[in-house]
Amino acid sequence: MQLSCPLPKLDFDTINLGHGSGGTLTSQLLDAGVFKLLENELLNKKHDGAIFNLDGKVAMSTDTYVVSPIFFEGGNIGDLAINGTINDLAMCGAAAKYLTLGFVLEEGLKMTEFWEILLSIKAACEAAGVNIVTGDTKVVERGKGDKIFINTTGIGTVHPKAKIDAENIKAGDKIILSGPLARHGITIMSHRQGLQFESTISSDTRPLNKIVLSLLDEFGEKIRFLRDPTRGGLATVLNEIAAGAKLGIDIAQKNMSVEEEVSGACEMLGLDPMYVANEGLFVAVVDATVADAVLYRLSEWEHGAMASIIGEMTTDHPRQVIMKSLIGGRRVVNMLPGEQLPRIC
Amino acid sequence: MKYLSEFRSPEIVEALLKEIRETVKGNWNIMEVCGGQTHSLVKNGILNMLPANIQMVHGPGCPVCVTPVNLIDKAVHLAMEHKVILCSYGDMIRVPGSGMSLLEAKSKGADVRILYSPLEAVNIAKENPGREVVFFAVGFETTAPANALSVIQAYQSGVKNYSILTSHVLVPPAIEAIMSDKECEVDAFLGAGHVCAIMGMSEYYPIVEKYKIPIVITGFEPVDLLEGILATVKQLENGEYRLENQYTRIVEAAGNTSAIKAIDQVFEVTDREWRGIGEIASSGYGVKDKYSAYDAMKKFKFDMAESHEDPTCMSGDIMKGKIKPNQCPNFGTKCTPVQPLGAPMVSSEGACAAYYYFNMITVEEVI
Numbered sequence: 001m002q003l004s005c006p007l008p009k010l011d012f013d014t015i016n017l018g019h020g021s022g023g024t025l026t027s028q029l030l031d032a033g034v035f036k037l038l039e040n041e042l043l044n045k046k047h048d049g050a051i052f053n054l055d056g057k058v059a060m061s062t063d064t065y066v067v068s069p070i071f072f073e074g075g076n077i078g079d080l081a082i083n084g085t086i087n088d089l090a091m092c093g094a095a096a097k098y099l100t101l102g103f104v105l106e107e108g109l110k111m112t113e114f115w116e117i118l119l120s121i122k123a124a125c126e127a128a129g130v131n132i133v134t135g136d137t138k139v140v141e142r143g144k145g146d147k148i149f150i151n152t153t154g155i156g157t158v159h160p161k162a163k164i165d166a167e168n169i170k171a172g173d174k175i176i177l178s179g180p181l182a183r184h185g186i187t188i189m190s191h192r193q194g195l196q197f198e199s200t201i202s203s204d205t206r207p208l209n210k211i212v213l214s215l216l217d218e219f220g221e222k223i224r225f226l227r228d229p230t231r232g233g234l235a236t237v238l239n240e241i242a243a244g245a246k247l248g249i250d251i252a253q254k255n256m257s258v259e260e261e262v263s264g265a266c267e268m269l270g271l272d273p274m275y276v277a278n279e280g281l282f283v284a285v286v287d288a289t290v291a292d293a294v295l296y297r298l299s300e301w302e303h304g305a306m307a308s309i310i311g312e313m314t315t316d317h318p319r320q321v322i323m324k325s326l327i328g329g330r331r332v333v334n335m336l337p338g339e340q341l342p343r344i345c
Numbered sequence: 346m347k348y349l350s351e352f353r354s355p356e357i358v359e360a361l362l363k364e365i366r367e368t369v370k371g372n373w374n375i376m377e378v379c380g381g382q383t384h385s386l387v388k389n390g391i392l393n394m395l396p397a398n399i400q401m402v403h404g405p406g407c408p409v410c411v412t413p414v415n416l417i418d419k420a421v422h423l424a425m426e427h428k429v430i431l432c433s434y435g436d437m438i439r440v441p442g443s444g445m446s447l448l449e450a451k452s453k454g455a456d457v458r459i460l461y462s463p464l465e466a467v468n469i470a471k472e473n474p475g476r477e478v479v480f481f482a483v484g485f486e487t488t489a490p491a492n493a494l495s496v497i498q499a500y501q502s503g504v505k506n507y508s509i510l511t512s513h514v515l516v517p518p519a520i521e522a523i524m525s526d527k528e529c530e531v532d533a534f535l536g537a538g539h540v541c542a543i544m545g546m547s548e549y550y551p552i553v554e555k556y557k558i559p560i561v562i563t564g565f566e567p568v569d570l571l572e573g574i575l576a577t578v579k580q581l582e583n584g585e586y587r588l589e590n591q592y593t594r595i596v597e598a599a600g601n602t603s604a605i606k607a608i609d610q611v612f613e614v615t616d617r618e619w620r621g622i623g624e625i626a627s628s629g630y631g632v633k634d635k636y637s638a639y640d641a642m643k644k645f646k647f648d649m650a651e652s653h654e655d656p657t658c659m660s661g662d663i664m665k666g667k668i669k670p671n672q673c674p675n676f677g678t679k680c681t682p683v684q685p686l687g688a689p690m691v692s693s694e695g696a697c698a699a700y701y702y703f704n705m706i707t708v709e710e711v712i
Contacts, residue, residue, distance in 0.1 A: 267349070269461075272388075272695060327358040327567045329390020331703040 007115045008032035015109040020139025033115065034101075037122050038239035042098070042133040044312065048100065050133035054157055059094035061085055062153040069146050069191045070117070075181075078120035080279060081150040083207045083229070086128050089154050090212040091282065093162025096128065100153040101135035110268040117148065128207035129166070142222065143211045159213055161220035166244025168224045173313045174291035175241075175249065178298055179204065179213075179307045181259040182232060184278035186265045204303075206280035211301050215284070219294060222287035229281055230299050232336050235274040237283055239335045240322045243283075249321040251311030251333070275336045280291030352566030362394055369578050371505055372398040374530050376523070376666050379485075379537035380407030380694025381565050386701040387662075389423045389567045399574065402666035403699075404528075405519050408484040409436045409692035410664060411619040412512045413650040417442035420481050420510055422649045423641065424455035430601075432466040433481040434488075435459045440688045441650045447481075463509070469505035470499065474671060479641045482509040486540045489513050490604035490629055493611035495631070496639045511632055514617055516540045517548045518628035522555045522619075529580035531666055533577040536562035538592040540568070545600025548587050564592040580630055592698035611636055620654075620688060621661030656672040657669055658687035663696055670700040677701060 011028070018025035035043060042050045065081040075083075086096040101121070105114070125132060183204040190201060208228065215223055226243075229237040234256070242249045258273045259264070266273050280303065286294050291309055298304035311323075321333040351447035366386075377383055386392050392401060405411055421442050421626060424431035431447065431661045438447040451457040460466055464478045470478035482492040490507055499507040516537055524530055536549060541562045549560050563573030580587060590596055608630070617629030632640035641699070658680070660675045670676055679704045680686040683697055689695030 325389045325567075326353050327355050327389055327391070327394075329392075329567075331388060331390040331392050331393075334702045 001265045007112060007219060008036070009044035011087035013100065013111050015105045015107060015111065015114060015139055017107055017139050017141065018104065021138060026137060033118055033311060034135065034137070037118050038101075038125065038132045040133070041129040042131060048134065050135070052098065054097065055082055057158040058106065058155060059089050059092040059158050060153070060155045061088035061092070064151045066146065066149050068146055069188070070113070070218065072191050072203055073187050073200075075205040076117055076120050077150055078117035079124035080203075080205050081152045081191065082121055082124035082128065082130070083205050083279065085152040086130060087208045087280075087282070088212070089156045089227045090207075090209040091164070091228055091275060092158060093164040093216055093226065094156040094158045094321045095209055095213055096130045096154045096156040098133045098153075098155050099125070099130055103135070103137045104145055104149040105137065105139045106147050107139055107142040109147050114148070124207065128209055136180075159216040162216050162223070164223070164226055166225055166241060167219070167287050167314055169241070169245035169247060170224070170287075171247055171313050171315045172288050173285050174288050174309050175238070175251065175311045175313070176286060176294055176298065176307060177234070177256060177310045178208075178282045178284070178307045179254065179280070179303055180259045180262065181281070182258060182262050182266060182271075182276035184279040186262050186269075186271075188264065189223060189269060189271070189279070200280040201259070201265060204278055204280035206284055206303065211298070211304070212282065215294060215297060219286065219290050222290045223284055223294070224287065225285040227283050229278050231277050231285060232272070232341065233275040233277060234283065235321070235333045236335050237270075238333060241283070241285060241340040242319050242321050245313060246318055248314045248317035248319065249311055250314050250316075250324070252324045253320065255308045255310045257306040257308060274333060276331065285295070290313070346353050347599040349469045349566065350562070350612055352568040356569065358571060361568065361575055364395050365399070365571065365575050366367065366573065366577060368582060369396055369399055370582055372400070373576050373578060373581050374400045374402050374666070375533045375574060376402040376531045377535040377563070377570075377623060378404040378406040378520065379540065380410070380692065380696070381539070382406070382535060382537070382563065382570060383696050384694050384699050385565050385567070386570060387703045390703075391570060396399065397573070397691060398677045399578065403663070403669070403696035404523070404534075404666060405664040406485065406516065406666075407624060407689060407692050407694040407696070408488070410435070410439055410515065410533045410660065410695045411514055411622065412440070412483050412687040412688065413618045413620045413652075414442055414654050415444070415618070416510065416512045418652045419647055420447060420479075421445060421450045423479050423510065423515060423645060424450050424457055425453070426649075427645055428476065429479045430456045430458060430469060431479050432460045432463070432469065433517040434461070434483065436692045436694070437481055437483060439685070439691045441655075441685055441691075443650070443654075452488060459692065463492050464498065465588045467495050467502075467504060467507055469498050470504050471502070474506060476506060478507050480507070480509045483560055484620050485516055485537070486543045486608070487513055489612060490543060490601070490607045493607040496611045496636050497607065500636065505638070507639040508639045508644045509632065511612075511630060512617070513612065513630035514678070515614070515617060515630070516550060519619070519624050520552055522622065522625045522628070524552070524558065525664060528638045528667065529665075531558075533559040533561070533581055534576075535570070535573045535577065536560050538562055538564040540595060541590075541592070541596045541600065543601050543604050546588060546590060546596065546598045553588045559589070561587045562592050562596055564595065576603075602631075621664050653684045660689045660697070661689035663689055673697070
């Protein structure tokens with residue numbers, strides 16, 4: 001993260017309750033920080049809402065980000081909040097255009113940290129070509145939050161060729177995974193209290209809108225379904241796809257890539273990479289006739305070197321995901337109930 | 346990954362399966378003692394690859410599963426009533442107690458923290474001198490050295506606000522308890538590799554002799570497990586009984602002597618209650634008198650209601666290998682990982698959870 005924009009001169013070096021009062025301090029914080037940094041025609045009006053036109057079918061999505069720690073290898077809560085909502089829209093086949101940005105700040109948050117998060121938000125918006133058009137800032141007392149929570153809501157137009165719907169999925173369709181599993185979750189786990197192993201694993205947080213829209217341009221409705229396996233991981237998403245399509249899924253463990261360091265960390269922590277969160281990864285269910293072509297396009301993408309066809313839809317065992325293990329055994333992949341807890345020995 | 350990929354090789358697995366198929370003639374029940382082995386067997390789909398006349402029976406080697414409900418209640422009591430910082434391995438916190446689990450206690454405001462090592466709990470005690478910190482020290486022989494070290498460390502550095510709530514259990518007495526059950530149909534055991542890495546092999550020779558039963562100390566990867574099963578089957582087919590060590594890359598005959606030294610310094614062998622099984626004589630560790638200031642059982646008053654189990658849970662029969670998880674009428678219906686009746690449905694090493702997550706094909710066939 002390049003801190004090219006210096007922190008504006010403010011009277012306080014930490015967030016205090018006044019910054020959420022709606023009065024002078026709020027204005028000062030917003031004018032010097034948010035509005036200046038993220039400026040665009042709609043945001044500059046500083047209204048409570050934004051007024052704009054959108055043509056065609058529209059998709060909308062919202063998500064709230066409470067990640068702890070707020071800074072981690074490969075990103076922070078700021079770019080995570082932008083990329084996450086952009087990606088949720090991309091999974092609808094939509095190009096995110098406008099985002100709202102809501103902050104819940106905890107009294108005592110360092111201004112330098114807030115500024116660094118804002119800079120990441122700006123960089124993420126620019127990278128994905130979206131604008132923040134309205135927002136909200138609240139401050140809660142110390143101990144009533146966890147430094148910073150962010151909500152983003154996004155709106156965008158659906159690609160004219162997109163027909164993303166689980167009901168369109170057919171037996172024989174191929175399932176493509178866009179990259180290696182479990183990077184974000186393991187990055188966060190390695191930061192959490194008590195985990196002291198050192199690693200160079202970094203989060204995969206990134207916007208997926210451009211690659212997804214380019215695939216829709218080329219393959220249209222042959223891209224049947226898209227999902228990003230965030231919380232709950234790949235296993236949960238595959239189960240949701242199987243349930244939505246009322247079909248079974250066969251996958252092969254050997255076709256799913258996990259980076260060696262991530263795999264090692266999973267072994268140590270007793271976690272299954274299929275249940276660990278990702279932030280810059282997607283699963284595409286595609287017509288079998290275009291699967292190889294989609295994979296080729298993905299391989300040209302800067303983050304797609306490890307993309308692979310991991311399995312296919314089947315009329316056997318409807319609503320069940322069955323995996324062929326590395327050694328050739330077959331087993332069911334179930335949804336994760338609650339949080340994945342590490343084993344003890 | 347070195348030391349892993351070669352033990353997950355599909356070619357070696359296929360060759361071992363072929364040899365097992367060619368070797369086995371009779372019908373054999375082989376118990377894998379350790380929950381980690383159960384998990385690996387199911388997760389890798391090995392149960393469905395073995396010949397039908399080899400039945401794997403899942404043993405009691407899940408420390409979370411055998412921790413008595415009374416002790417979970419005590420942990421909850423410490424967290425809720427004594428307001429201690431209750432530190433635990435992650436697996437423990439969802440296990441149902443009589444009233445609630447530690448996870449529910451946490452949601453009601455108790456300070457429950459998930460740790461990977463008891464040494465972190467000692468650090469938390471140092472950072473919070475005004476509060477009592479208790480580590481929920483469960484496990485087999487494998488986790489005992491680290492728990493012992495935490496007490497030694499606290500003792501040496503003068504930390505007085507740290508203690509452990511112990512529920513250590515031991516593998517050899519559990520094997521004896523299973524073998525002395527008249528209904529027992531186990532023909533051979535896969536020994537728990539990591540337990541033997543700590544304790545060595547000597548404890549198992551008398552069991553082999555007494556019950557005339559093969560025991561093969563076995564690792565956790567697919568190739569390990571199949572090698573262990575093959576070695577067991579060879580003994581059974583030849584009418585032999587010996588202690589063998591498949592897990593030679595980890596287990597030495599004498600075990601880990603410095604770990605054993607730490608255990609001996611802090612713990613002494615004591616009778617223990619096993620959840621679902623009952624009391625087994627000399628089957629666990631308790632804290633020695635010298636360190637009683639670090640024994641939560643002695644440090645705190647437990648003024649609490651009597652503990653009780655859900656009577657419909659059949660985990661005792663499952664852990665003794667009498668029934669398979671999917672033969673329990675509550676399996677997958679009244680009892681799931683989200684709403685567990687008993688501990689084996691919670692722990693990642695519990696046989697019920699392993700079947701629930703990975704083995705529903707068999708379940709549907711059975712039901």
